[in-house]
Amino acid sequence: MRPLAGIIIALGLVASGVLLVQVMLDQPSSRQSGLPIQPNESVKRLPDFAEIADVKEKKKAFFNYLRPEVELVNQRIDSQRQFLLQLQSRLEQGRTIGQAEMNQADLIAREYGYDLRQLSLETLEPLLKRVDTLPVEMVLVQAANETGWGSSRFARDGLNFFGQWCFKAGCGLVPLSRDSGRNHEVAKFDSVGASVASYVRNLNSNPAYQELRDIRFDLRQQQMDVTAAALIPGLIRYSERKQAYIDELLQMLETNQRYM
Template identity: 30%
Template structure:
C-alpha cells in the first residue's frame, strides 16, 4: 500500500500509457470515471497549467516593472501603494512579496493538494490548494467539522485562475512564508525553494521532499523555462 501511495503522489502510471496522446477537453467540475493515472494527470495538466502560466506571467511582468522603477526612482506612488497593500516597508521586502516563484512548484503543490485535480474541493469549488475561509459572506463550502464542534470552511472560487491568484497572494503576505519569500528573491531553483516550504504542511520537511519528488518524476521544471 505504501508503494502504491507513493506512485499516486508522484503521478507515476502503473497501468501503462495507452491514452497519453488522446485529445480531449476536460472540465473542473466533472471527474471522468475509471480514469487511469495517466488520464488523471492529462486532465490535471489540461486544467491547471494554463492558469498557472497566465497568473505567473502577469505577476512576473509586474515584479520586473516594479524592480526597474525602484532602481530608477520612478513611479514611487505605485511603489508605496504596493507596500501598503502587501504590508511591507522596505524595497527589498516589497520585491520579496512581488516575485512569483517557479511554476513547477505551484503545479507540484496543486497536484498534491488536490489529488491531481480530483478532490472534492477542486471539483466543487475550484479550490486547488485547500484555502480556508473565515468570511461567512464569501462563497464557500463546508470541509467538515473540527473536534466535532466547529465547521471548517473552504473558499469557493469562480475559476481555477482565481484560485491560483489567491494562492500566490497568500504566499506573498502570510508571515508563515517570510523565509520562503526571502529565498525566492535569491534563487529560482525549485529544489532549493521547496526546502523553505516546511511550514506549508504539518508534515514539515517531508512535504518539501515530496514536492521535489513530484517535480522530478513529472519533469515539471519544463514549465520554468
C-alpha cells in the same frame, strides 16, 4: 489557512494535514484566502479527472488544465516586478520618482501586505522579495498533492486547489471532518485563476513563507535559476507534516517531470 491575528489552525485536507493560507491580515494564517484576486473568468469548470482511467493521461490533463492559469498569474506579477525594478534603477541613479509612480508602487505594496511608507532603496528591497513569480512546476505539483489530481471535493465544488480557508459563514464548503467549535470553511472560488492568484499571493505575503521568499531572493541575487526543487523546502510550514510533506512534494516533482 489560519484565523485572524496569529491563531494557527490545523487542517486535514486531501491526504495531507495542512496549515492554512493567509493573506492580508496583520498576523495572517498560513493558508487563509482573502487577498484581492484577478480571476480569469473563462475557466470556471473543472473537468472530471477521475473519469480518466489512464494515470499518465490524467496527470497530463491535470497539468495542462492548470498550467495556463499559473502562467497568467505569474505574468501579472512579473509586470509588477519589472515596474518596481525600474523604480529601483532610477533611485540608484539619483533620478526623481513622480507622484503617480509612487502611488502605483504603494498600491502594489498594499496588495502584498507591505507598508511601503516612503519610496527608497531600503524600502523597495523587502517589497521586491514579495513581488516575484513562483516556479510553475512547484505550483502544479502542490495542487496535484492537495487535490488528489483534481479529484477532491474542494477542487470539484469550490475550485480550491490549495486548501485555502475562509471564516465567514457561507464563504466556502464546510469540511466533513471539522472539529466541534471550529468555524472555518474551505474557500470557494469563482474561477481557477482566482484560486491560483489567492494561493500565490499568500506565499508572497504570509510571514509563514518568509523562508521561501528568502531562498528565492538569494537565488536572484546570485543570478541563479529559481527552480521548484529549490523553493519547495520553503513550504515547510504549509503542512503539519513538515519535512514529510516537503519530501513528498520533492518526490512528486521528480516523478512527474515528464508530464509537465
